[in-house]
Amino acid sequence: MNLRDFFIALSENRALNAGAQKFGLRLGAQSVVAGTTIPEVITTIKRLNAKGIACTVDNLGEFVHDEAEALAAKNNILAVIETIHAEELNAHISLKPTQLGLSFDLELCYNNLYDIVKTAHDYGIFINFDTETYETLHQSFELMERLHKEFDNVGTVIQAYFYEALENAERFKDYRLRLVKGAYKESASLAYQTKEDIDKNYIKLIEYHLLNGKFTSIATHDHNIIAHVKRFVKEHNIPHDAFEFQMLYGFRSEMQYELAAEGFNFCTYLPFGADWYGYFMRRLAERPQNLELVVKQVFDKKTTALIGVGLGAFALGRLTKRAKK
Ligand SMILES: Cc1cc2nc3c(=O)[nH]c(=O)nc-3n(C[C@H](O)[C@H](O)[C@H](O)COP(=O)(O)OP(=O)(O)OC[C@H]3O[C@@H](n4cnc5c(N)ncnc54)[C@H](O)[C@@H]3O)c2cc1C
Numbered sequence: 383m384n385l386r387d388f389f390i391a392l393s394e395n396r397a398l399n400a401g402a403q404k405f406g407l408r409l410g411a412q413s414v415v416a417g418t419t420i421p422e423v424i425t426t427i428k429r430l431n432a433k434g435i436a437c438t439v440d441n442l443g444e445f446v447h448d449e450a451e452a453l454a455a456k457n458n459i460l461a462v463i464e465t466i467h468a469e470e471l472n473a474h475i476s477l478k479p480t481q482l483g484l485s486f487d488l489e490l491c492y493n494n495l496y497d498i499v500k501t502a503h504d505y506g507i508f509i510n511f512d513t514e515t516y517e518t519l520h521q522s523f524e525l526m527e528r529l530h531k532e533f534d535n536v537g538t539v540i541q542a543y544f545y546e547a548l549e550n551a552e553r554f555k556d557y558r559l560r561l562v563k564g565a566y567k568e569s570a571s572l573a574y575q576t577k578e579d580i581d582k583n584y585i586k587l588i589e590y591h592l593l594n595g596k597f598t599s600i601a602t603h604d605h606n607i608i609a610h611v612k613r614f615v616k617e618h619n620i621p622h623d624a625f626e627f628q629m630l631y632g633f634r635s636e637m638q639y640e641l642a643a644e645g646f647n648f649c650t651y652l653p654f655g656a657d658w659y660g661y662f663m664r665r666l667a668e669r670p671q672n673l674e675l676v677v678k679q680v681f682d683k684k685t686t687a688l689i690g691v692g693l694g695a696f697a698l699g700r701l702t703k704r705a706k707k
Contacts, residue, residue, distance in 0.1 A: 389667035390567045393660040396445050402659035411662040414632035415442070416652045420458075420465055423654035426631070427471050434642045435650050437473040438510060438628070439466070442655035443481040449490060452483035456494040458655075460501055467505040474508040476651060479522045492525055503533045508558065513539040515566045516573075523550070530557065539601075540591075541565075542584035543573040551587050551595065560599040560628065561587050565664050585610060592620050599649065601628035605637070622646060630665070 392398060416426040427437045441458045443451075459477055466473045477498070483491035502509050511526050513519055522538070529536050537557045540550050541564030551559065563580050564573065574580045584602075588611060591598045600611055608627060615625065626647035629638050642648040653661050 386667045387567060389663045393663035393667065399444055399657065399659045403656045411658045414630065414653070414662065414665060415658040416631050416654045418654065418656045418658075420461055420654075423462070423652055424465055424469065424471070426652060426654075427466075427473050428469075430650055430652075431472045433639060435638065435648050436626070437471070437650050437652045438476045439473055440476040440478075440512070440651060440653040440661075441481075442653050442657045442661055443478070444657055444660040446481050446483065447486060449483065449487070452481065452487075452490060452494055455481040456498060459498050463498070463502050463505065463507055466507060473652075474510065475502060476510045476512050478512045478514055479525060480514060480518055484518055484521055484525070488521065488525075492528065495525055495529060499529050499533050499536055503535045506535070508535050508537065510558075510560060511536065511538040513541055516544070516568055519544075523554075526557075537596075540587060541573075542587050543568060543575075543580045545572065545574070547583055547587055548590060551590050555591065555595040557595075558597040558599070559591055559595060560601050561591060562601045563604075565668060581607070589614060592625060593618065598625040599628045600625060601651070603629055603634050603637075608637075608641070633665075 416423045423439060427439070430437055439462055441455065441462060443455050443458075446452050446455060459475060463475060465471075466475075475498070477495075479491055479495065482494040482498075499509050511522055513522060526536050526538050537559055538554065539560040539562055540547050540554070541562055543564035544550070551561075561584065563584050574583060581604075584607065588598065588600055588607070592611075592615065600607070602608065611625075611627075614620070615622075622645060626649050627641050628649045628651055630651045631653065638648060638650060
């Protein structure tokens with residue numbers, strides 16, 4: 383088990399997620415999470431919009447297991463949409479179908495998504511279906527396809543680590559797509575495991591959708607990939623309005639401003655909400671240096687305690703498993 387697996391395991395720990403919510407957003411995550419309330423995230427959107435940067439807003443939520451939680455998530459997302467519309471902000475929505483009931487009631491999830499997509503459609507606001515683990519990938523794609531029959535303001539994410547990624551990009555070439563490397567732990571039977579293989583597939587995906595697809599969001603902090611995209615669009619005369627770069631809030635902020643100032647469309651992914659812990663741990667999993675970059679700024683005893691409890695629980699789990707074997 384490496385550090386990446388360790389942080390992904392922490393992100394999936396329900397008790398730690400619940401514990402973190404009680405502490406509030408004071409544990410080092412505030413540099414990558416844009417607040418816990420709608421007014422807080424709106425302030426950040428306005429600040430970024432003033433710099434020529436668009437935003438995609440993610441109302442964080444993990445472990446949604448009943449109808450009431452799914453309805454609460456839907457209502458929060460609807461409230462964000464209403465505010466984006468009322469305040470004429472340059473922003474759209476990123477959501478996770480599991481937040482709206484996908485893992486326990488597919489029709490409930492569809493109905494929740496329908497209300498969100500329809501309201502957003504009336505206001506001309508785009509809805510992105512973030513992709514999670516492989517377990518829910520195809521159900522999520524199917525829900526999006528059902529909605530796309532009626533509404534054109536939906537799109538999704540293709541994760542380059544999957545062997546089937548290019549096939550999925552071909553299937554959804556008529557959709558606005560966000561292309562990413564992939565954030566979750568997937569088995570070698572489904573996904574490339576090395577950075578080199580993932581990067582190669584990522585470039586193939588980007589080139590494919592830029593040449594054949596609808597609008598492309600290239601979501602990466604990788605300067606080598608960004609440099610490649612800049613060369614590629616120039617060589618192929620791909621207009622700037624056919625694509626955008628995206629990065630997560632709080633990561634490589636200077637580069638975000640520079641890309642926008644260079645005349646590229648730029649969109650910052652803005653997560654907000656009390657349920658920040660799983661998101662934060664996945665960011666540490668992607669790049670353990672983030673632990674230094676992020677936590678160093680505001681490292682406090684509670685963060686140490688939370689990660690420490692996680693380490694303890696993890697070690698205990700391993701020992702128990704070994705004892706059972
Ligand atoms: C906007 C956005 C939306 C996303 N949506 C999804 C989704 O729906 N589903 C999903 O599975 N994943 C999603 N992801 C996460 C994504 O899959 C990757 O896990 C994540 O972006 C890390 O990969 P990377 O492309 O940024 O580059 P990496 O491979 O992590 O980094 C490549 C290189 O870039 C440099 N670098 C990276 N980060 C930094 C930094 N902070 N500071 C300095 N240098 C750095 C380093 O040199 C590093 O070696 C999203 C990512 C973004 C940006």
